[in-house]
Amino acid sequence: MGxxxxxxxxxxxxxxxxxxxxxxxxxxxxxxxxxHENWRALPKQAGLLRCGKSCRLRWINYLxxxxxxxxxxxxxxxxxxRLHEGLGNKWSKIASHLPGRTDNEIKNVWNTHLKRRLASxxxxxxxxxxxxxxxxxxxxxxxxxxxxxxxxxxRNLEIDIEHQWDEGSVNKKPRExxxxxxxxxxxxxxxxxxxxxxxxxxxxxxxxSSISSYNSNITNSSQIDVSNPENQAGSLFNFAGLxxxxxxxxxxxxxxxxxxxxDIPLESDLDFWDMLDNLGSFQSDGIQLHExxxxxxxxxxxxxxxxAVNKKWxxxxxxxxxxxxxxxxxxxxxxxxxxxPLVPEMYDMLLKPEADMGMGHYHAWSSSQHSPAI
DNA sequence: AAATCCAACAACCGCCGGTTC
DNA sequence: TGAACCGGCGGTTGTTGGATT
Numbered sequence: 428m429g430x431x432x433x434x435x436x437x438x439x440x441x442x443x444x445x446x447x448x449x450x451x452x453x454x455x456x457x458x459x460x461x462x463h464e465n466w467r468a469l470p471k472q473a474g475l476l477r478c479g480k481s482c483r484l485r486w487i488n489y490l491x492x493x494x495x496x497x498x499x500x501x502x503x504x505x506x507x508x509r510l511h512e513g514l515g516n517k518w519s520k521i522a523s524h525l526p527g528r529t530d531n532e533i534k535n536v537w538n539t540h541l542k543r544r545l546a547s548x549x550x551x552x553x554x555x556x557x558x559x560x561x562x563x564x565x566x567x568x569x570x571x572x573x574x575x576x577x578x579x580x581x582r583n584l585e586i587d588i589e590h591q592w593d594e595g596s597v598n599k600k601p602r603e604x605x606x607x608x609x610x611x612x613x614x615x616x617x618x619x620x621x622x623x624x625x626x627x628x629x630x631x632x633x634x635x636s637s638i639s640s641y642n643s644n645i646t647n648s649s650q651i652d653v654s655n656p657e658n659q660a661g662s663l664f665n666f667a668g669l670x671x672x673x674x675x676x677x678x679x680x681x682x683x684x685x686x687x688x689x690d691i692p693l694e695s696d697l698d699f700w701d702m703l704d705n706l707g708s709f710q711s712d713g714i715q716l717h718e719x720x721x722x723x724x725x726x727x728x729x730x731x732x733x734x735a736v737n738k739k740w741x742x743x744x745x746x747x748x749x750x751x752x753x754x755x756x757x758x759x760x761x762x763x764x765x766x767x768p769l770v771p772e773m774y775d776m777l778l779k780p781e782a783d784m785g786m787g788h789y790h791a792w793s794s795s796q797h798s799p800a801i
Numbered sequence: 802a803a804a805t806c807c808a809a810c811a812a813c814c815g816c817c818g819g820t821t822c
Numbered sequence: 823t824g825a826a827c828c829g830g831c832g833g834t835t836g837t838t839g840g841a842t843t
Contacts, residue, residue: 443812444812444813466828478813483830484812485812488810488812516833517832518832530831531832532810532811535809535810
């Protein structure tokens, strides 16, 4: 073990604070192409003015495609509580039992929810509020749609179609209340969705079991198969959905070197530009159910009714969220229209077959060593 | 409507253990 | 053998935005 070690980086030379979309994109693109064998060298190689540690944390906790977002399910919470009894604050160990969850996220959940809940339990104070809360937090295990709208500590926007239709927004936590405000607006689709098989039925199959093939060892899962366009597109969607329009301007200690989004060299990032091309063609014609031939489209049932329901719901949702953007704008300026990528992500999540549904922020690319059993 | 409080969570910091030279 | 390097971990802080007063 060394001593008197040098700091990992010169704090004066690196940018700190929230990550900008351009930085995220650069990091994602670099890791997709080259992996992350050396975190310390990575920022320089990738052209990022960030500490290697910061890059690592950003990737692991946020950008990694297999990060599962959204509320913790009741099962997950119970698992955390159980594991914490045995392991204590060994967040990374606990995280290894929870596919898609990061140690940081678990730590936060513990500190903000579970610890308090246990405290009140132990004090015999736990009563109805507790059960209310648990019924809400458990909702995301099934068909929740999560639009992560920003990158820096802001609330995620979550719309849980199946579980929040019938709940009032009273006594909701902020996030749930906001989600409710959206789903309330969508109430007029409820009838339609109940009359026809809902586009969101599929995710039910998707609970934690379908994402069990998770590799918690980041080091061994660094490489995304960039030869697979689906990985590229999926990653971009995942990434792109992280921002809102305003966030792009949020900077701390701006060195102003990276904020010209998309200044990735054309020559060296052909994959990336291919990715953008795919994205553009994907969204340029609106919802492209027709392209989902064969088994994909069959996952959602067939016929125009569902398609119409999908479209209607989606457009209403876009309106509700203020995301409605002309397709031309989308294509012309991706970097300046940071809110736009939410739309393709929505499409992505809605249209992808069940294997990918719910993986909007979650891609299992390795399944070697994880054993969820406790 | 403004001020304050508080929950949530991304990000930072410092230390530790393993590995390399 | 031990200094240096590196990734990882756990604790803590800072920022944000909704809720409450």
